[in-house]
Amino acid sequence: MNKLRTVTWGGGGLVILAAIWATLHYGGPGRFLPTAAIGLVAATLPFGIAYSKSAVTSLRRRFADVDEGISAETGSIFVSRSTVDDPVDCLESIVDAVRSDANADDVERESFQEGPGLMVMYTGFHNSFVRITEAGRVVVTGTSEHTHDLADTVAEAYSLSFDRTRNNPFSGMEPIRGAPRVFLGVFVIVLLLVGLGTVGAAAYPSDAYNPAERTVITGIDARGDLDPGTSRAETRLSKAAFLVAIVDEEAQEVTWVQNDSERVTEHGRQALRVSRDAEALLAAARDDSLTPAQAERATRVERRLVDARMAVAAAMTERVENDSVNETADMRRVVERLRATDERSTAS
The missing domain is CATH 3.30.160.110 (Sirohaem synthase, central domain)
Structure with a gap:
């Protein structure tokens, strides 16, 4: 089996399986139909191109003048x-x-x-x-x-x-060769990556997450389902820990000089949305029967979440104090909500 066929069939099948798994895990079969469609296209694209080329060539030969440009010795x-x-x-x-x-x-x-x-x-x-x-x-x-x-x-x-006739009935499909084959292989790989990316986009449509972050979160969900040694509580704690890292990254992005007031405020809003998702995961994990080690991990993640939110609020305040951005009412409200959430977490 050639390499291109292995990539297309194997990769396309993987994307289709990912769509089936996502439908079972997240629900809503319509959300993941594009993923399955991309997998199907990737799996059949080389065959479709080769078949189309063969069909066009066959039709052209069938209706061409059999004598034009052909000597008695050829064709x-x-x-x-x-x-x-x-x-x-x-x-x-x-x-x-x-x-x-x-x-x-x-x-x-x-x-x-x-x-x-x-x-x-x-x-x-x-x-x-x-x-x-x-x-x-x-x-x-x-x-x-x-x-x-x-x-x-x-x-x-x-x-x-x-x-x-020019059309030999025994001439089968010719495989794609040369530079077109290389280009097609690269295109199929890109298509497969896009297909896998659509799983995360459909599962976590919030704009608070970028495509890479959605892919990681989806991967954590998949590991929880496929790895018998990973419990549901462990999966939730792992996702919460990753979301805390996202909130912490927002604090770094707030400090970027090229971000104006609107972008700084948007990073603060995204930190709020992600932190709420992390809080929900931690609350759901605590509703499960946590082992002592898991309970200790949940406490550590909660503390890191508080620190991450405080870091975002502090970074936004610093941008205002050093006059690198103009404070707006929206920005002020976001900072207050970040700190208010932190105070509730500390009090609890």
Whole structure:
């Protein structure tokens, strides 16, 4: 199995499985239909492109002028208009007819991928071939001008009539090669990453999280479901700890010089939203039967959450005090809510 097929089938299947898991875990099957669709596209894209290319080429050859640009020595493909019921009897009749033809040197029975056939040899390096399709049509091919004579011989031997064509019935799909194959591989990998990213986007649509953070949170959920050694309480504590890290990062982003008052206020709002999610996870974890180690971890996470919120409020206040941003009513309210939440947590 080639590498591109492995990536497309394996990666596409993984994305589809991720969509199924997310539907079972988060509910709302409609939310994850785009994920499944992306996985399906990624899995079938190379085949679809190769099939489309083959179909277009086949149609172009079928309706092209069979004589234009073709000499007597090239493009010699003849397909019978009617079908034969007994391929073996047909081939035996052709063998007898060819052996009585003075132009042919010899005829040999050959086994082709699609079944038995004949190879007719003439003086020189070029041979001609007689094969029969699964549908029962007799096909005469070759790169010699004698192929025309062979088609006439076969037609007389078995009462057939032939059409000359550019479209070889035995030409299958050609795989994608070269630079297009590399480009397609890169595109499929990007498509797979996008597909996995849509799981997090649908599961956690809040704009308080960026795509990378959503992916990590979704990964924690998946580990909790797939790892028998990870309890539900442990999963909630792990998610809460990660959310605390996000709140702490907001304090750093508030200090960025390029952030104006509006952006600073927005970072404060995001810290509030994420901290509420963390509080909800910690409360749900404490409702479970925590082990002493888990209870101690929950306490540590709560303390870190308080410190992270305080850091965000302090960073916003510092930006105002050093006159790098103008204080607005919205900013003041966000700072007050961050500190009020911290006071409640400290009191509890």
